[in-house]
Amino acid sequence: MKIGEKTYSSSRKPTDLDEKLIAATGVNAREMAAILAGTPLAGQVAQALLPFLPEKDRPFVSVLASEIAAAGVAVVAREVAKLYTDDPATTAPAAGGQPGGAA
Numbered sequence: 716m717k718i719g720e721k722t723y724s725s726s727r728k729p730t731d732l733d734e735k736l737i738a739a740t741g742v743n744a745r746e747m748a749a750i751l752a753g754t755p756l757a758g759q760v761a762q763a764l765l766p767f768l769p770e771k772d773r774p775f776v777s778v779l780a781s782e783i784a785a786a787g788v789a790v791v792a793r794e795v796a797k798l799y800t801d802d803p804a805t806t807a808p809a810a811g812g813q814p815g816g817a818a
Contacts, residue, residue: 716764716794718779719786725767725798735766748799751792757784760792767798 716723729735733743740762742750747763755763761779768774774782783791 716791718782718791721782723764723768723772725764726769728798729766732766736762739765744799748796751796751799755788755792757781757788760788760795763799764791764795767795 716725736747737743740747740759747759750759751763757780758776760783761776764779764783765773765776
């Protein structure tokens with residue numbers, strides 16, 4: 716996936732995607748797909764993309780969010796949303812979790 720001038724290789728959908736997203740944002744994959752379809756913030760798009768990046772290439776979320784903001788949040792969000800189109804998970808969000816990561 717190209718974000719601005721930087722290219723990130725994305726891996727296959729993690730088997731523990733829901734767990735990773737709920738831990739980081741409080742929402743599951745299905746809810747993240749809905750957030751990405753709306754008007755997400757750069758940090759939300761970064762959080763959605765991180766589980767798909769190989770750990771060795773994974774930047775800090777703040778760095779990735781800055782790159783996404785500079786490249787255009789809507790453009791990158793559409794690309795990241797494609798990663799969620801196949802078989803979105805059905806795990807419930809963490810207790811008190813809200814779309815966007817607010818608890």
